[in-house]
Amino acid sequence: MTEQERVAVVTGTSRGLGEAIARRLLGDGYRVVGISRGGTTGITTPGFTDLRADLTDTDRCEELVDQVLAATGRIDVLVNNAAAMIYAPCWELEPALLDVLLRTNLTAPFLLSRDVLRHWVRSETTGTIVNICSIESEVAWDSPPQAGYAATKGGMAGLTRALAYDHGRHGIRVNGVAPGIIRTAMAPPEAERDLGTRVPLQGRLAEPEEIAAAVAFLCTEDASYITGEILYADGGYRLP
Amino acid sequence: MTPRFAGSTALVTGAASGIGAAAAERLAREGARVVALDRDGAALERRYAGVPDIVRVEQDLGGPMPDEFLDSLDSVHRLGDLRILVNAAGVLHRSPAIDHDLGTWEHTLAVNVTAPYRLSQLFVRRRLRLGGPGVIVNVCSIESFTAAPDHVAYTVSKSAMLMLTRAFALELAPHGIRVNGIAPGVTETEMNRSLREDAAAARRLTGRIPMGRFGVPGEQAAAIAFLASPEASYITGAVLPVDGGWLTA
């Protein structure tokens, strides 16, 4: 079996970090299935498959792994990257909006992971999952306020540990990467300007490729004894 | 493709055995010139005699280190572009806390905390003087986060190393010098050979590890190499557990 044949499923590939992760894994020799709501038009590399799905739709999430397997026959890597962000003071966040956050950022990763894990265990194969967490898996963020998002990213850390704990015995590794502030559309413009000053490492935001490199590392054999961990690629943001 | 550490020199402590040795060999394989330091000169000789890119330095890190330490190494071994420091030397003394004597305590702190602190300091002075990037990787432990029976001095020293890593990372980040650590779980080295050879103890330990097995030094070295490489360019102040999932529960 060559690297060439390996399949990685990455969610949220239409832009930003997800796109960078997909490009990186393509460069590392994976075939990549990119899942996004509106489609991924930016990547035209052979080996990339554009799969459309709205991850807030739980019924749709439950079909996705089967759909990918039917097309590719295998999945080696799952990267749960897609996430919704809603800025609102906590006392104003409507339950319906919180529900969107929970479904996109936790339920969809759970369902995709569950189905991929089920496939690996039943077929006696293995693979690895990388969940994109956040510095907000550990610390709060207030400008602008985003308590709902923080809650989901804290939950993502728990999901990572729980799935790793339960499946270590099958040789399946589950890890997280917690990016600092990335230069993507998700960081609000004022973040780009001001927030660099809060980052110890040369006062700069992360390039998406630097986060993708951490994801790629966790997918390699070099990470063969690493499971249940959250790797913070945050330029030292949480240090002070 | 040029090997990712081509042109740089790495100083690795505890390089005669276990994780330090695996790190020295891994960095050398990826193009670094490696200065392998250990108190056990005979073991260094056995492991590296005739290996082209690894030079040997017999040095006990349990004592004071003069400000000129790296300069004197430089005059003998040409440190060149010394960009990477791996603090892997460490000692583990096992006995109940009430039986730890002061000598054991002080020696553990000297080797596991003061030596990495001093070496990092001298490494950084040299880096700032010569300019250019630098990276430090400290070999911490799962005991930087949890306790283990009969390990009081060791647990304390490894927890100190965790904060040493973070404090240095914070101070050095503006200079583009990254400081990270790995936190190995139980890894097959001399440090725990007797424990692993006791079948009941080994079963108990692997039963505690979600992946159901011990780590091997090469797996620790792989994480060290990643953190030392430009691939980790936005990672600083991180201590990456490499523990088969030990810390998840």
Ligand SMILES: NC(=O)c1ccc[n+]([C@@H]2O[C@H](COP(=O)([O-])OP(=O)(O)OC[C@H]3O[C@@H](n4cnc5c(N)ncnc54)[C@H](O)[C@@H]3O)[C@@H](O)[C@H]2O)c1
């Ligand atoms: N093996 C594990 O399970 C494990 C787990 C967590 C952390 N670690 C850490 O990994 C590091 C490497 O340990 P290892 O497991 O490879 O053990 P090891 O005993 O195989 O290697 C340690 C090396 O450090 C050297 N050393 C000890 N005291 C020294 C001194 N005063 N001066 C110079 N060199 C000295 C030893 O000679 C030896 O070569 C240590 O810091 C240890 O605390 C190991």
